[in-house]
Amino acid sequence: MIRSEILKEIAPILNPHLVVCNIGLPSQELHMIDDNERNFYMLGTMGLSSSIGFGLALAQDKPVISIDGDGSVLTNLGTLPTIANNATGNYTLLIIDNGSYGSTGDQPTYAGKKTSLTAVAKACGCDNVIEVQDKDLGPVLQDAIDSDEMTIIVCKCDSGNIKLPVITLDPVVIRHRFMEAVAS
Amino acid sequence: MNIDKKIVDDLVANDVSFVTTVPCKQLAGVIDEVENRDEIFHIPSNKEDEGMGLCAGAFMGGKRPMIIMQNTALGVTLNTLATLTQFYRMPLPMLISYRGELREPVACQVEMAVHTKALLAQLNIPTYHFHWQKDVEEFDNILKYTFMSNKPVAILTDANFWGGYGDQ
Ligand SMILES: Cc1ncc(C[n+]2csc(CCOP(=O)(O)OP(=O)(O)O)c2C)c(N)n1
Ligand SMILES: [Mg+2]
Numbered sequence: 001m002i003r004s005e006i007l008k009e010i011a012p013i014l015n016p017h018l019v020v021c022n023i024g025l026p027s028q029e030l031h032m033i034d035d036n037e038r039n040f041y042m043l044g045t046m047g048l049s050s051s052i053g054f055g056l057a058l059a060q061d062k063p064v065i066s067i068d069g070d071g072s073v074l075t076n077l078g079t080l081p082t083i084a085n086n087a088t089g090n091y092t093l094l095i096i097d098n099g100s101y102g103s104t105g106d107q108p109t110y111a112g113k114k115t116s117l118t119a120v121a122k123a124c125g126c127d128n129v130i131e132v133q134d135k136d137l138g139p140v141l142q143d144a145i146d147s148d149e150m151t152i153i154v155c156k157c158d159s160g161n162i163k164l165p166v167i168t169l170d171p172v173v174i175r176h177r178f179m180e181a182v183a184s
Numbered sequence: 185m186n187i188d189k190k191i192v193d194d195l196v197a198n199d200v201s202f203v204t205t206v207p208c209k210q211l212a213g214v215i216d217e218v219e220n221r222d223e224i225f226h227i228p229s230n231k232e233d234e235g236m237g238l239c240a241g242a243f244m245g246g247k248r249p250m251i252i253m254q255n256t257a258l259g260v261t262l263n264t265l266a267t268l269t270q271f272y273r274m275p276l277p278m279l280i281s282y283r284g285e286l287r288e289p290v291a292c293q294v295e296m297a298v299h300t301k302a303l304l305a306q307l308n309i310p311t312y313h314f315h316w317q318k319d320v321e322e323f324d325n326i327l328k329y330t331f332m333s334n335k336p337v338a339i340l341t342d343a344n345f346w347g348g349y350g351d352q
Contacts, residue, residue, distance in 0.1 A: 044267030055241025078230030
């Protein structure tokens, strides 16, 4: 499965919850599949999806899911020790590991070669790290959201993209409606 | 006056309750003070752009955030300041040790000091420079201004403000 197929499958699981979504195609795909005010779309700032979602999870009690990419986690590897050492049960980090920088044309990342993000996350001190194959993600994600423990999911999948328009929502609108959803 | 305590008193009085830090020798006292206050959640970050991401999330979660960092970190945070903090219009007070200014013992620090104010000006970031201890009296107003305007705001604090380096 490619990322857009995965997002289509898990959209109903994500829908009731606060979601911070990675820059580029992941946000464009989520926006197309199920745009709603509980989604925070990153329009730039590659690497910070996990940090933004984690700050949000620490600041309030609702469940938060960060959708991240292997390339973006690699560019902000320092996030994993911070998350591990300040764990909060309402946080789930979903890394869609397609082994490539998808949004820029599927150039290979090191996560698709010798580097295991699952092993990296464990070595950083994350207690619940689950590596899962794309087709098996749904129940694993639901369990992670429902459980009281923080979970890092590394979802291995194929690289590949569909053609999509960019998000034209104004960033302040995205942020404002998201904050209203957080506070509601 | 204990400026570390005064700064953190002002944070608490302004309801700043989520603080991320990357250390600098000059900031050691204020970081200790942040760590020891019950009203503040202190989360050290590994890189300052990561810290700004945490702050953005905390802000959207209803908390008032703050970052404490060294001016050399401006180099690694420009993209985040422009495409996250400013693009989405979020407030972020940045208490910054202004290394490489008068009384600096380490020559390398001067190399980012000469760019610090120019970079902040290029980003249209309101910037205040604390040189004398009494300048800290403005801190409370700067915090209010930051959360009024929904912008990142820089408070540069040089070695003279912190009382120099002692014998080096
Ligand atoms: C600092 C910076 N460098 C490069 C880019 C270009 N860029 C945007 S998305 C992206 C790929 C992200 O890859 P990954 O996190 O694996 O997500 P995927 O698209 O594969 O799901 C890159 C390199 C950028 N936006 N910012
Ligand atoms: Mg990828």
